[in-house]
Amino acid sequence: MTEHSATPKKEKSRFGLILHLHPRKVRASTLRFSLTFGLGGMAALLMVMQVVTGLLLKFHYEPSPENAYNSILNLQESLLFGKMLRNIHHWSAIAFVWIAFLHMLRTAFTGAYRPPRDVTWITGMALLLLVVLSNFTGYLLPWDQLSYWAVTVATSLLSYIPLAGEPIRKVLLGGAEVGQPTLTNFFNLHTGVIPLSIIALMAWHFWRIRRAGGVIVAEKDRESPMVDTRPHLVNREFVVALVLFAAILLISSLFDAPLRERANPAFSPNPAKAPWYFMGLQELLIHFHPVFAVFVLPASVLAAAVWMPYVKSSDANYGIWFLSDNGISSAKTAAAAGALFTVIFIMSSELLPDPEALLPAVPPLLTTGLIPFIIVTSTMWLFIKYMRRRFSLNRSELIQSVLVLMVVSYAVLTVTGIFFRGEGMNLAWPWNI
Numbered sequence: 195m196t197e198h199s200a201t202p203k204k205e206k207s208r209f210g211l212i213l214h215l216h217p218r219k220v221r222a223s224t225l226r227f228s229l230t231f232g233l234g235g236m237a238a239l240l241m242v243m244q245v246v247t248g249l250l251l252k253f254h255y256e257p258s259p260e261n262a263y264n265s266i267l268n269l270q271e272s273l274l275f276g277k278m279l280r281n282i283h284h285w286s287a288i289a290f291v292w293i294a295f296l297h298m299l300r301t302a303f304t305g306a307y308r309p310p311r312d313v314t315w316i317t318g319m320a321l322l323l324l325v326v327l328s329n330f331t332g333y334l335l336p337w338d339q340l341s342y343w344a345v346t347v348a349t350s351l352l353s354y355i356p357l358a359g360e361p362i363r364k365v366l367l368g369g370a371e372v373g374q375p376t377l378t379n380f381f382n383l384h385t386g387v388i389p390l391s392i393i394a395l396m397a398w399h400f401w402r403i404r405r406a407g408g409v410i411v412a413e414k415d416r417e418s419p420m421v422d423t424r425p426h427l428v429n430r431e432f433v434v435a436l437v438l439f440a441a442i443l444l445i446s447s448l449f450d451a452p453l454r455e456r457a458n459p460a461f462s463p464n465p466a467k468a469p470w471y472f473m474g475l476q477e478l479l480i481h482f483h484p485v486f487a488v489f490v491l492p493a494s495v496l497a498a499a500v501w502m503p504y505v506k507s508s509d510a511n512y513g514i515w516f517l518s519d520n521g522i523s524s525a526k527t528a529a530a531a532g533a534l535f536t537v538i539f540i541m542s543s544e545l546l547p548d549p550e551a552l553l554p555a556v557p558p559l560l561t562t563g564l565i566p567f568i569i570v571t572s573t574m575w576l577f578i579k580y581m582r583r584r585f586s587l588n589r590s591e592l593i594q595s596v597l598v599l600m601v602v603s604y605a606v607l608t609v610t611g612i613f614f615r616g617e618g619m620n621l622a623w624p625w626n627i
């Protein structure tokens with residue numbers, strides 16, 4: 195007899211798919227909202243909303259530089275609920291990045307990335323990258339000034355990746371600059387390859403969660419009683435889904451997705467900024483040699499995230515937020531340190547003399563690449579030593595502190611890039627941009 199066959203027939207037909215994704219019974223302790231905040235479920239719902247609204251948009255949208263912009267104008271102005279449909283797709287896309295990111299933090303801060311959840315964590319990382327890529331490929335489709343130049347800036351970052359960067363950029367653009375082949379490529383990636391990959395990875399992600407015996411629970415709650423998935427879990431998920439749906443509808447009726455004038459390849463706005471989720475990278479580019487800003491640093495972070503589950507630490511309180519009281523205090527210190535270091539870093543590279551001008555005989559890869567990289571990694575090493583001594587952290591708590599520091603640091607870089615960079619990407623107050 196299978197797990198599901200004990201479910202009454204009528205109930206099974208009405209809730210077949212939902213119950214199929216869940217075990218028949220779950221531990222009562224996993225139902226606590228504050229354990230997961232329903233973030234994984236919200237991400238799944240957002241994916242469904244993107245596919246449904248995306249397919250409807252596809253009926254009207256024309257992927258050619260001549261017609262794309264007009265098809266969006268026409269969709270917004272002449273089609274019943276056309277504007278609403280576009281708004282929902284736009285705001286859900288942004289919410290998708292945020293929710294997936296917060297879900298990543300939740301799993302990290304409850305120690306849920308360790309085996310047997312290591313593959314869940316790694317498939318999650320891949321999902322987050324794909325969600326960002328689907329945002330990025332969708333960004334070009336309206337073919338307005340904002341999308342054209344944001345994609346031009348962001349794809350130009352690719353050419354700094356050693357060896358593979360330029361060929362990847364050329365294949366993606368289908369030529370030397372953003373044009374018809376780029377739009378065709380982005381459209382096919384956006385409406386075919388990426389969503390299908392997300393769906394396949396989501397299936398793997400869900401299967402791994404089931405295989406690990408559901409979401410993580412603290413040692414003390416492992417013996418809590420088993421309760422029926424329906425109504426206990428399904429009803430809660432339903433409430434979370436309704437609240438999310440209502441919030442997206444509200445935002446979509448209050449705020450319109452931006453649409454500037456039609457793309458003009460001959461006129462570049464100043465400053466030309468990448469989409470918001472890449473602004474941290476564009477900000478890094480101001481301070482580091484491009485090879486370090488868009489390759490060495492992001493690749494190191496990615497490698498560290500994949501390696502994270504396998505760092506041995508026997509004494510962590512998995513399933514408990516921030517792992518311990520010590521974990522909470524150290525996370526707060528790490529957040530403050532991340533903000534402070536990053537502001538000092540931005541200001542010092544603004545105020546100190548340009549190292550390239552100071553040492554013209556030394557290759558820029560050293561002056562603005564390797565040397566600042568060594569300074570940053572040594573600061574990180576000193577920080578780890580300090581945290582170890584100050585809080586006597588175990589390895590899981592230490593990983594958590596480094597993660598907090600990096601997340602806060604990227605947030606400061608992103609906020610600086612979006613709100614404090616004006617003409618020529620110089621520092622400016624937000625009201626002067």
Ligand code: HEM
Nearest residue numbers: 244245248249251252255280284287328332335385389451
């Ligand atoms: C994986 C989830 C998806 C995300 C995160 C996403 C994101 C986006 C974004 C950010 C835009 C630009 C919206 C704007 O103009 O502000 C967009 C546009 C568009 N997307 Fe998606 N999308 C997703 C899935 C899909 C799917 C599955 C389809 C169709 C099969 C689709 C079709 C379209 C179309 C036709 C447009 C152009 C219309 C417009 O810009 O308003 N999308 N998407």
Ligand code: HEM
Nearest residue numbers: 230233234235237238298301306315318319321322409410
């Ligand atoms: C499309 C994006 C994603 C979807 C639809 C999704 C879905 C889910 C769901 C439904 C759960 C179980 C309930 C919950 O924890 O809320 C879950 C658990 C998990 N997810 Fe995701 N997820 C996504 C992205 C990510 C990302 C970006 C990461 C991390 C990098 C991640 C790592 C994990 C881990 C480690 C678990 C196990 C948590 C535990 O056992 O407590 N997921 N995911």
